Amino acid sequence: MKLQTGVEAGVEGAVLKADVRELDFYYGAFHALKRVSMPIHDHMVTSLIGPSGCGKSTLLRCFNRMHDLYPGNRYAGGGIVLYPDNTNLLSPDVDPIEVRMRISMVFQKPNPFPKSIFENVAYSLRVRGMRNRSELADRVEAALKGAALWNEVSNRLDELGANLSGGQQQRLCIARALASDPEIILFDEPTSALDPIATASIEELIIELKEKVTILIVTHNMQQAARISDFTAYMYLGEMVEFGVTDQIFIKPQKKATEDYITGRFG
């Protein structure tokens, strides 16, 4: 199945950042992604929606090769091509660490390291070999400002990240993901552990962040996808059912299955 990209559909300012091409993925014997294809557009927010177990998180975790950490996981065909350099992220020749340096991730549950607020953000810079104190301080400040957390923590950077509230912790994790200036940030249901007010602030932040970075987000909250994303992909049972401009997916889906899911008749 050939999907129409935003470029082809004539969406204003749409440029391809990455392209998932007929990707197959297995957890042991379980065929979790079946010939999945989808485009990712530069400086846009793309949502992955679908019922539990549809493969949306599995697809997301292919983008930073998280699956490589566990035995038995297998990329079985196809790939994810990153533009403009045309690198296939899933190629065995590409080091997963190189991929993770280019594409960072924010997890479902806030997972700050048991270190200070400063060190949490600085960590993604330290693994890139940055040692200069003033440069680190500048980059950490910029990342915390980017994650809309600076005003709340600027006078207590030495405190433990775990002492912050849940929403603040998640923004700290966003700052950590942002600090290294990645090309794409992956969000894996980033607000599912947060209260509505913290959720709203994270959503607002994600919309602001697309100025700087391309965003791919998994969400089980359809309203959230509708609110924040430019493009939406609906997955079911490991297959890509429909991909398109968010408004179109929610107002006039092409497939009956998508319509059933979105209108709440199913899922």
Place this chain on the structure above:
Amino acid sequence: MMKAADLAAIRAIITRAKRWDLFFSLLGILSLMVGVLTFTVLFVDMAIQGVPRLSVDFFTSFPSRRAEHAGILSAWVGTVLVMLLTALAAVPLGVAAGVYLEEYAPKNWITDIIEINISNLAGIPSIVYGLLALGLFVYYFGFGQSILSAGLTLALLILPVIIVATRESIRAIPQSIHEGSYACGATTWQTVSDHILPYSSAGILTGVIIGMARAIGETAPIITIGALTFIAFLPTAPFAGDPPAGLFDWIFAPFTVMPIQMFNWTSRPEAAFTVNAAAAGFVLVFMTLAMNGLAIYVRYRLRKNIKW
């Protein structure tokens, strides 16, 4: 609206059900007391016998044929030095092995066999380690009946304990922290040195102390490798003597340790030596408790800054 009769029936059911709570808590207290009281009685009995014998002279005298002049100088110095070598050998080896098994080892049948055998090693009688060490360290490597041989023997003995403790405390770190580090672009070694080791150090330390507490009281393997029971001199301190000793000459010195000194005294017929043995036992238990106390304190300090 609940009727009064129903309410009474519910209350009766709860009362009956709660009897099991009472029964089990009594059973639990009883089981606990068997262990705690036995130790307390033994310890108090030993303290009553031994404590009056404690004096500065007792710590600064060598063993003697006359009970009232005998002391534990060579024994406690031996124990401290042997423990030092045990820790120096066992901690790096055990922690490295544990980290390798958790973070690096491929998941296959060879790793499985190694894992099963590590648990088995913990159950091997200590005398067997003594025989192994007699052949390997004392004769084959030619370390002789020395502090070095004893330290390495006890290190082998507690290695499984440290490996298991290391693995357990690494597993206690949430997967999300692990993934968070890799997602930042860290290599496995960066993840280990920046996250895994710092966050698991409290648990590893506990394992090390448990192992050391076991090693400090071991007698059988030390006797097997040929520790002497009567030592009336100390290992030469570094740079002391004429010609001056080297920095590490002391590790080849003959030695004795606290449990052997105790064993020696209890096998004497004179009652006065039994008192000496009780006093030495009190000191040994005190050394163990002090080690545990230190571990609890350090663990508390380390854990204070670890929250997920």
